Amino acid sequence: MRPVALLLLVALAGCSTIQLGETLGDPNATAPTLPLDLLWERDADGAFGPSPAQVTDRYVVVGTRNGEVVVIDRESGRIEGTGEFGDSVEGQLAVSPDGETIYVPTAEQDGGVVAYDVRRGRRVWRWLDGGIQGGVVRLESTVVLTTLDGRVVALTADDGAVAWERPTSGTAQYQSAPVRLGGDVLVADDRGRVVRIDGATGTERWRAEAGGPVYAAPAVADGAVYVSTTRGGVVRLDAETGSAVWSIQDEQALRVSTAAIGGDVLAVGFSDGTVRGIDVATGAEQWRYRGEGSVTAAPVWIGDRVAVGTLDKRLVVIDGATGGEEWSTELRGRVKSALAVGGGLLVALVEPRHVVAFHTAP
Known part of the structure; x- marks a missing residue:
């Protein structure tokens, strides 16, 4: 084999140093409280897509646009492993219930999803039949993904075989991540169509219109679905009927x-620099915070407060009842990825390529 061809083969195969010898741990939604303090900051050696980090009680896991997944120790910020998956990782990662397997979506035209065993350090399976921008979601026995060419596909979690597939509908693309809704999955495309799909069979349960293109993942809680558009709209749908x-x-x-749900208030960021508190029952605006930089990344609740990352390089915490600013700090770059909480951390993905973790100040 010629040297150039051999190098190409090695590049396509990818390599990994993710071999933790243990699972990723349990999902943990525990958020820090004010006052916040910087715990650690790490260079991930690659930019980020719009999706948040995955946070467990042991690790912080992020995907980058240079095709890597980086696993960081939650307490020390030490990088415990990096894996090369070939193409840009733009979308939402998924983790198996036992914490052993991560499902990594890639966004290039010849992209797909790779299932990788982080404990043993080996690839379990790979499906390469379409670029994935929004990400993947793990159901009971399947992994569901949405492709840039408009398909919804369910893969068997054990071996990556296609369990069912819904073909493309016209010229629609999926930019947003699929969302689990019980045993079903919820998808929304860039034509504004929102569909609830039976997770076992791929059968459509209902279909609704959001009123504009959807690029942000819908939010689900208490029998309601909240869908944000790129045209300044937010709609609440009944989760059972789609009305x-x-x-x-x-x-x-x-x-x-994407709306962040905190009890009876939604916190939603707008690209005019505002964050708005919206009553979940009526849609009435309860408060409005106005900052200097555009807010396109999903905020997150930390207790009864809302943390917000902005495009003017700030992390801000506002009162969830009034919208008043309570705390802020300057970051090294813009925040365009959704914030994440877990294990007592607030994690921000900051341009150009840094993962920043805050915890409650001692």
Whole structure:
């Protein structure tokens, strides 16, 4: 074999130093409280897509646009392993219930998803039949993904075989991540169509219109689905029927983030620099925070407060009842990826390529 061909083969195969000897640990939604303090900051050697980090009680896991997955120790910030998966990792990763396997989506035209055993350090299976921008979600026995060419595909979690597939519908693409809804999956495309799909069979349960293209993942809680659009709209749908309960529409065609749900208030970021508190029952605006930088990354609740990352390089914590600013700090770069909480940490993915973890100040 010629040297150039051999190098190409090695590059396509990828390599990994992720071999933890243990599982990733349990998902942990515990958030820090004010005052916050910087715990650690690490260079991930690659930029990030719009999705948040995965946080467990042991590790912080992130995908990068240079095709790597980076596993970071939650306490020390030490990088415990990196894996090369070939193409840009833009979307949401998924983790198996036992914490042993991560499912890594890649976004290039010849992309797909790789199942990787982090404990043993080996690839379990690979499916390469379409680029994935939004990400993947793990159901009971399947991994569901949405492709840039408009398909919804369920793969058997054990071996990556296709369990069912819904073909493309016109010219629609999926930019947002699929969302688990019980045993079903919820998908929304860039034509504004929202569909609830039976996770076992791929059968459509209902279909609704969001009123604009959807690039941010829907949010689900307490029998309701909240969908944000790139045209300044937010709509609440009934999770069982898909019928609209209420909708709001800004006068401007603003980019709207995924809604963060905190009790009876949604916290939603808008690209005009505002974060708005919206009553979940009525859609009425309860408060409005206005910062200097655009807010396109999904905020996150930390107790009764809302943490927000902005495009003017700030991390801000605002009162969830009034919208008043309570704490802020300057970061080294813009925040375009959703924030994440877990294991007592607040984790921000900061341009150009840094993972930053805050915890409650001693």
